[in-house]
Amino acid sequence: MTVQTGIQPISSARRAKDRLVQVLVYLAFALAVIPLLSVLWLVVKNGIGRLDMEFLTHSMRNIGARDAGGGAYHAIIGTLEQVLLASLIAVPIGLLTAVYLVEYGEGGRLSRTISFFVDVMTGVPSVVSGLFVLAFWILVLGMPFSGFAGALALSILMMPVVVRSAEEMLRLVPRELREASYALGVPKWRTIVKVVLPTAFTGIVTGVMLAVARVAGETAPLLLTVFVTDSINNDPFNGPQMGLPLYVFDQAGRPTDTAVDRAWTGALTLILIVMLLNLVARLITWWRSPARRR
Amino acid sequence: MAKQIEVAGLDAYYGTHKAIEGISMTIEPRSVTAFIGPSGCGKSTFLRTLNRMHEVIPGARVEGKVRLEDQDLYGADVDPVSVRRTIGMVFQRPNPFPTMSIFDNVAAGLRLNGRHSRSQLDGIVEESLKGANLWNEVKDRLNKPGAGLSGGQQQRLCIARAIAVRPQVLLMDEPCSALDPISTLAIEDLISQLKQDYTIVIVTHNMQQAARVSDKTAFFNLAAQGQPGKLVEMDETSKIFTNPAEKATEDYITGRFG
Numbered sequence: 001m002t003v004q005t006g007i008q009p010i011s012s013a014r015r016a017k018d019r020l021v022q023v024l025v026y027l028a029f030a031l032a033v034i035p036l037l038s039v040l041w042l043v044v045k046n047g048i049g050r051l052d053m054e055f056l057t058h059s060m061r062n063i064g065a066r067d068a069g070g071g072a073y074h075a076i077i078g079t080l081e082q083v084l085l086a087s088l089i090a091v092p093i094g095l096l097t098a099v100y101l102v103e104y105g106e107g108g109r110l111s112r113t114i115s116f117f118v119d120v121m122t123g124v125p126s127v128v129s130g131l132f133v134l135a136f137w138i139l140v141l142g143m144p145f146s147g148f149a150g151a152l153a154l155s156i157l158m159m160p161v162v163v164r165s166a167e168e169m170l171r172l173v174p175r176e177l178r179e180a181s182y183a184l185g186v187p188k189w190r191t192i193v194k195v196v197l198p199t200a201f202t203g204i205v206t207g208v209m210l211a212v213a214r215v216a217g218e219t220a221p222l223l224l225t226v227f228v229t230d231s232i233n234n235d236p237f238n239g240p241q242m243g244l245p246l247y248v249f250d251q252a253g254r255p256t257d258t259a260v261d262r263a264w265t266g267a268l269t270l271i272l273i274v275m276l277l278n279l280v281a282r283l284i285t286w287w288r289s290p291a292r293r294r
Numbered sequence: 295m296a297k298q299i300e301v302a303g304l305d306a307y308y309g310t311h312k313a314i315e316g317i318s319m320t321i322e323p324r325s326v327t328a329f330i331g332p333s334g335c336g337k338s339t340f341l342r343t344l345n346r347m348h349e350v351i352p353g354a355r356v357e358g359k360v361r362l363e364d365q366d367l368y369g370a371d372v373d374p375v376s377v378r379r380t381i382g383m384v385f386q387r388p389n390p391f392p393t394m395s396i397f398d399n400v401a402a403g404l405r406l407n408g409r410h411s412r413s414q415l416d417g418i419v420e421e422s423l424k425g426a427n428l429w430n431e432v433k434d435r436l437n438k439p440g441a442g443l444s445g446g447q448q449q450r451l452c453i454a455r456a457i458a459v460r461p462q463v464l465l466m467d468e469p470c471s472a473l474d475p476i477s478t479l480a481i482e483d484l485i486s487q488l489k490q491d492y493t494i495v496i497v498t499h500n501m502q503q504a505a506r507v508s509d510k511t512a513f514f515n516l517a518a519q520g521q522p523g524k525l526v527e528m529d530e531t532s533k534i535f536t537n538p539a540e541k542a543t544e545d546y547i548t549g550r551f552g
Contacts, residue, residue, distance in 0.1 A: 106352045176389040180452070182350055184403035184459055185379025194406050198393040 047268030060230035075247035085151035094162025121160040130221030145227040147236030153221035165207025219245040296323035304358030315522035328504035331514030336523025345381035382461035388448035390440035403459035426454035446477025
């Protein structure tokens with residue numbers, strides 16, 4: 001009589017199932033990557049031709065409808081200023097909101113209300129935030145079209161993203177670390193500033209970069225708030241500015257090949273700027289991380 | 295430096311749940327007092343009421359008196375932050391600050407509480423690490439992250455961090471339960487040294503440990519699940535382990551509990 005051992009070879013049915021699921025997972029991965037790569041490939045292929053010094057250092061001023069040349073300097077300046085201003089508004093407010101929700105709210109009525117409205121704000125279409133700034137800031141208060149008005153609209157879009165990601169990261173900081181700090185006789189606010197925020201720093205930076213990447217490509221709110229110009233305007237508080245998304249939109253709508261080429265290059269520039277910002281953020285987090293000192 | 299703690303009629307709550315009830319005891323200076331008892335009997339809760347760490351949990355509160363020499367720790371105008379500065383704490387799981395180096399971890403309590411010159415800090419950090427028997431192991435890598443040490447070293451780092459702020463009392467909540475026997479021995483040796491200067495209170499599940507390190511032992515128990523924990527008896531450790539006054543203590547110590 002043979003003794004039935006508990007250990008048996010893998011059955012062929014399970015082997016087949018394993019194969020099938022493996023194939024499905026790879027397929028899903030490929031399906032997700034193909035559009036991403038093809039977009040990137042198309043933008044690089046069509047945009048690389050005009051990515052020259054003239055494009056990066058000249059505006060569209062005095063460039064006729066059929067002229068070649070011209071550039072996006074005014075749009076690059078505009079995008080950088082608008083995104084910087086939007087971040088200056090949205091990041092402190094978003095971060096402080098997240099700190100309140102995690103450290104002080106304790107699930108009370110106010111924190112639940114804030115949470116609810118942050119969720120609502122996440123779903124606000126970008127054009128609505130542009131309309132809001134147009135209606136309130138420009139029409140009611142009588143402020144001019146400006147880069148700052150665009151930054152206001154962008155900051156409305158950034159804020160909920162910053163709050164949510166920072167909140168997640170702060171919640172990941174273990175309770176024990178806060179308690180260790182309290183037990184040393186450190187007041188709560190110093191514990192937050194010196195222990196909790198530094199521990200969550202890397203994640204918060206990543207979240208902020210995601211928010212920046214999201215708003216850097218927004219077109220609709222800018223269209224309603226910064227208007228459009230072909231000239232360089234370094235002052236974000238006065239007069240119409242340009243932004244790279246607006247530039248792409250504007251050039252792509254023109255009926256000449258030279259303009260369409262500029263639109264592709266504008267799109268490529270925008271991708272490069274976002275990538276560069278991401279790289280800088282990675283460098284900052286790497287430089288701050290304890291692993292570097294190991 | 296070391297001070298006496300006197301507790302009278304102390305109750306502690308989590309929301310509406312009463313976790314411990316009617317605890318009164320005196321904890322002597324320059325000695326080690328061990329708390330033993332089954333899980334959930336409120337030892338750790340009681341320990342945390344001694345430096346006002348209990349109330350950092352939302353909804354938690356305390357009734358009764360805790361005195362450090364002649365000061366009421368729960369007096370109306372007492373700053374809980376200054377209480378925690380006077381009564382340090384070491385936790386069950388080693389919890390060095392992950393963003394800080396070994397040096398910064400030990401200096402954290404001082405740095406976060408005010409300005410100190412670099413030379414002052416250097417002196418205190420070295421002294422504290424020597425006090426925690428860790429100096430020789432880490433003196434060449436003080437600027438490496440504290441999280442890179444072994445579990446036992448991390449726990450000694452946490453002890454160094456706690457004694458760097460010069461507390462008068464040191465509370466330890468099962469400081470060896472996550473450690474191997476050799477690290478445990480190192481910490482027990484350390485406790486015996488520290489009691490020259492500090493009042494030490496240690497919660498432990500390990501009765502041999504209580505017998506080895508403590509001068510006095512307090513046995514906590516709860517009547518039934520859901521009931522508040524109470525102090526059954528407190529006496530010289532040698533008496534508790536050889537000739538306890540209460541039957542429940544004897545049952546617990548001899549393993550007949552249950």
